[in-house]
Amino acid sequence: MSSGAKEDKAKPKGGSKCFKLSIIFLLLNISSFVVPATGFSLRNCRISYSNIKCSMSLLTAVPHDIPSSVKGFDLSSNTISTIQVSDFKNLPHLAQLDLKHNNISHIDKGAFADLISLKNLNLNDNKLVQLGDDLFDGLRNLTELRINKNHITVVAPGSFKSLTILKVLDISQNKLHHLTAVHFILQHLPHLKTLSIQKNSLTSFQSWELTNSSLELTSLDVSQNPLAVFGITADVFPNLASLNVGDSREQLMKWDVRNKTFLRRVSALDISGLRMAFGDIKTFLQTVNSSLTSLKMNAMTLDLKALINVSCTIPTASTLQLRHNNLSFVSSDLFWLCVNVAELDLTLNQIQDIQQEAFSSLRGLRILSLSRNRLQLVPAAVRNPPTLTKLDLSTNMIHTLRCNDFANLTKLTELSLYLNSISSLEECLFKDLIHLRILNLQNNHISALNGVFKKYLPNLRQLKLNENELTAITLGEFKGLQSLQTLSLHENKIKRIENGSFVGLTSLTDLQLQLNNIERTELDKGGFNDLTNLRRLDLRNNHIKYDDSSALPHPPFSQLSRLETLAIPSQHRRGKSHLPCNFLQGLTNLLFFNTRNIQLLSFATDMFNYTPRLQTLDVSSNDLVDLSPDLFTPIRNLKRIYVSRTSLRSLDFLVDANLTELVFMQARRNAYSVISEDVMKSLPALIYVDFQGNSFTCDCDNAWFLRWAENNKQTQVFDAFNFECHYPPSLKGTKLLELNLESCTVNIDFICFVSTTCMILLFMVVSFTYHFLSCYLAYAYYFFLAVPFDAKHKNKQDPYQYDAFISYNTHDEPWVIRELLPKLEGEQGWRLCLHHRDFQPGKPIIDNITEAIYRSRKTICVISRRYLESEWCSREIQVASFRLFDEQKDVLIMVFLEDIPTYQLSPYYRMRKLLKRRTYLSWPQAKKHTELFWEKLRQALKAREDLGEDRLLLIVADSP
CATH class of the missing domain: 3.40.50.10140 (Toll/interleukin-1 receptor homology (TIR) domain)
Known part of the structure; x- marks a missing residue:
């Protein structure tokens, strides 16, 4: 555990109860040395399997109570200022270390020397000023290093010499002024693939300043530097595939590449915001015209049309990104030369109108994004490219959809109309979209479907209609969607579901109906019986309420034998509720059941007889005073249980529940104040438990739990160091783990001495008596045997x-x-x-x-x-x-x-x-x-x- 000071620990009150625990603690202290080290309670940290998360924990130093088996360590968003040489000792398996968003200004030499397995190190957003010699000594297996957003001005020649297999280096947003620092980096990194030095203070980039040998770099980002010149005079980047030189910060940049073959493999180029004379840009683009496939020209200040014409003359260019260019109108000749473009991104412009022939020349266009513009109607131009497979019209101002809006788009597989103002749909709207697989209509104002899904869209797999204004699902509304697998109807106003509403959805596996106005009467109609392949059903935040636990004549899910997840929590109506004893009848494959916050009073003991495979149960935020152990008899394979914010007075039901497979338990904010030994020992597989917010009693009744929380090496007790005492009043507010437990235990050495002495003396007395007084013992036996008979007959x-x-x-x-x-x-x-x-x-x-x-x-x-x-x-x-x-x-x-x-x-x-x-x-x-x-x-x-x-x-x- 952490070595933080505990000199002034509060003493618990326990009276005679304390002594009763002494023998238990004797056995506990002996057995605590042989438990497996897979997890435990950490101060201000959380552990999940082999990863530890200590982010946003107000730490000023690296904690030293970390298990040696950990593989991932997140210390981000703290106030650590110094990394000491002892901070990462005994962590031979650590592969990922995240130290971003701290105040680190100094790292001791050799601080990382023991991290022989480390592969990823993140030091972003700190206050490092210089990188000294051998700073990364010992990190021979490091493949990714990020030192973004520091204040680095100096890089020592030997800083990176240990990182011989490093592949990714991000040293962006620092204060490097000269390529000499980059030279010191690259000379020791022969296998580096990705280098990002964007947003520094580099004024020139000359290849001769870097190295005399060729590098294995495939990606280079020098954007947002005030580069006056970008020069490559030798073939130092023979494998470069991605280059970003955009945004030279108001500085006109000169392009100096002596030989076109130097960038012969560049396929992705980003010149967004680049300040350069148009002639130089033209020359620049000609330098890469033999391999370029993707070009980003966002936020350009030059004539956009001329730039598009130049870029579209590159025969290999197939992806064109033109964001933030303040386009309000797309003319019919803007992309006249872009015959080879297959992906066009016009997101985040101000487009209000597009001429009908604007995309007619893009005969091979497959992906078109017009999201985040100001379109009021679906432009007719989108119907021209016959090869279009993905169309994004989200976040516009479209209010009406017409029958011919998507005519002829027979190859379209994905259509997004998210976040518009659409209020109605027409039956003929999607008649030509025979290959459509994904349709996003969420966050509009649709109040009726008008049979739009009764005939068409035979190949649709995913339909999102959430966050609209639907009030009812009528008979056969989706019968044309035989291939639909996911249907999102949450956050509507659905109150009525007719019997047969989901007929035809034989392939549906995921149905989301949360945050509607559905009542129990709609469930009783049997509207879900047609969904025979359903795997997930979400009914959270509706008005489903049962007044008693008597059996239903027609259980609502009796035909859903393949359902694996069922959620019905957070009902809007007030008042106590029950669940019918056969509510889950038919759900033989149910794995997850969520009944959170339905003000449930109790469960029928045979509730889970129908769900033998149940693995996760959430009954939090209910009024459950007690849970019967018999309730868990049919679900012995339960692995996760949530019982937070209930009225449970204890967890004793777990002792007889025999949940030997349980690995996770969340039991926050309940009415119990003592965690007993029997409860925790009845859960042998438990690896994570959360008892936050309980009213703990600070006396010897909790002594075993405190020892266990600190010393056990299997179960992590989440946030245990922040547990507070509520009783007795004199200790209220005291940290539970700061109690002094000396009065609750006895000295083991003394117990062993007394026990051994007594056993030896007893053995000697018995041996002496048997050897010399056996006849007297026999007499005593018969004498006392005669006493009761004497008492019986004497009078x-x-x-x-x-x-x-x-x-x-x-x-x-x-x-x-x-x-x-x-x-x-x-x-x-x-x-x-x-x-x-x-x-x-x-x-x-x-x-x-x-x-x-x-x-x-x-x-x-x-x-x-x-x-x-x-x-x-x-x-x-x-x-x-x-x-x-x-x-x-x-x-x-x-x-x-x-x-x-x-x-x-x-x-x-x-x-x-x-x-x-x-x-x-x-x-x-x-x-x-x-x-x-x-x-x-x-x-x-x-x-x-x-x-x-x-x-x-x-x-x-x-x-x-």
Whole structure:
């Protein structure tokens, strides 16, 4: 970005919102280094693809934030005074540089040295006084250089030595006094084709002062110099084809060309305003009479008729331009000798009358221009040249057209009657113009066509009737124009279009009807159904208005399947409007739809179901409060959208619209104040966006957008540096991009340090815990798993369903079935709960376990080595021990089926803890006294649940 100072940036207000963006900015800052460099926001400049336009931007210096990929750079119309050596660094692809209309008076040596690809350089209209040595060093590929309208008086000998392939040089309107300066230029430009040194202060032109070798010049302009002599004494211009020596500024010029062969290839000669004795002019024209084809003699002060006679004796002369000669009358003998003239231009004279035989001798005349004169009728003389193909009668005072005005002009292909006073047309007017292709009748007073286009003009391609006074198009008005492709009827007063008005226009592709008085009723008549090949229809600025969005019985464009452009904006009538939901029915190939400024309130969600190929949509200047994302479902290929000056409160509809192909968006002057990250990221192909004139909020809500506008390298945010704050009031008028965003971000280095440290510590803690405290973690898991079940059953007052729940491993089931169950249930009569018999099917196992323990007075744990290894047994004893500690009741009885050494109990922390506090029964030690074992077990089951102390003397070994 530009390195302009931002020391006193305003601080945005955002409160806690600012901190919420910190993580987003962390990711944004990391990703901003990998986006493609194809475009971005420039201060006071606009970028379009690879061209940058900074004209009329009040720049005083060349901006330095230009992407290296740029190919065209326009800095015209600024106030730049100096070109520094660093101004155009790192622009290796720049091909065109425009610096005209500035105040450049100094260019550093080597300022253009890095522009290795530059082809065109424009320094017109500046204040350069001299061209120093090596001024253009490095421009080895420059082909066109323009230094017009400066104050150059001195040209150093080595100024142009680097421009070895230069082909066009314009150094006109400077203050060069001697051809020595031109000599310094030409000696280094062997391939120069076009040289313009007009309007300097050269008093003589002598070929020997230029160079001793021949040049490749094909065009030379030395006009408007006070030349006293024009001398060519050697064959230095063997390829010269165009020569302009006109207007010697009141100075009589002497013509000195020693050999006619020196100008043997000159085909275009301009001697307009030349001051020279008639005899010298005659000699002059004889010098080029072997090759001349085009001669311009505008604003001549000598006898025009004599000049015409001399020029028409040149057998090769075919084009004659005679503008600004104050002709008011063209006599029949003025062009009597011009038998070879094919193109005659009499524009900008004062011609009021032309004799009928004035052009009769011009039997090969093809192009005749009589525009900008004072003719009141079409002169009969224009009917004489049988070969006439183009006739221009525009900008005269013609008020009436007669049937025979264009008689016999069967080869005429173009006729212009623009800007006259014609009020009516006759049916027979164009009957002989069978080959006419272009007819211009615009800007007259025609109110009725009178069937003039019903029969004739079978080959007409373009008809301009705009800016007249037509009020209606009647049935079959254009049926004779089968070849017509473009019809311009805009800026008339057309209110009525009859059904069948366009019948016969089967080739019409472009119809312009804007700025008329057409109403919706005219559309409903189906008057456009005959235009089956129409590509473009412009209905802007009419009175088309629909009151609701209900479907039309006969959609107006249902037969226009090839239409690509439809415009209906800027209606004159006031009041809110809608568009029928099937208004676009039939337009399957529509690419561009413009509904600007029709005070539209909404769109039907299925509006674009009929236009799947739509690429450009303009809904600006309407009262749209919101746009549904569903509206865009059928038009996923949309590339350009205009939503300026609407009532949209946000652009959030774009997030779900899925417009992945959108490359251009104009959204000026709307009601939203924040541009969200989600909106911009939903448009991955966007390269240009315009948010001018929005009421931006200057706080951290827009922080992401500001960073994005400055740093992204894909999308140009047009005029972003001129966006202003509107809220809060304390920052109103502040430039949006001058805000200080430090409070909206956190330090990335600090975040990385803290994040890395926390991750390392967390990894170490997890590793330590897993390695040394895994058993404690397992206990904690089961402990907390039992909490909800405890809370569920703790306060229930239901009576116990069982006397004891038996917790055992399936491998110990034979002992339970053969020994424990017959004794306790069969002989002693206890109600026991066994999982294989009493658990409820389909219920979670943990729920069955918990309910069985809490619905039993006691829990008997039959412990073996397999029991200790079992996951479900572990859960059962965990729940039982939790009940033991939680209810403070004697509910747990432990029976060991095996002798298990203490060291083998070490991994089972919970079991060791219980055995240290509780006594237990041992089956291996009771094998000889089994009756005592069962009695002790009966007493344990019979004992109360109070936990005062152990009241039973059990057969046990020492507690582990």
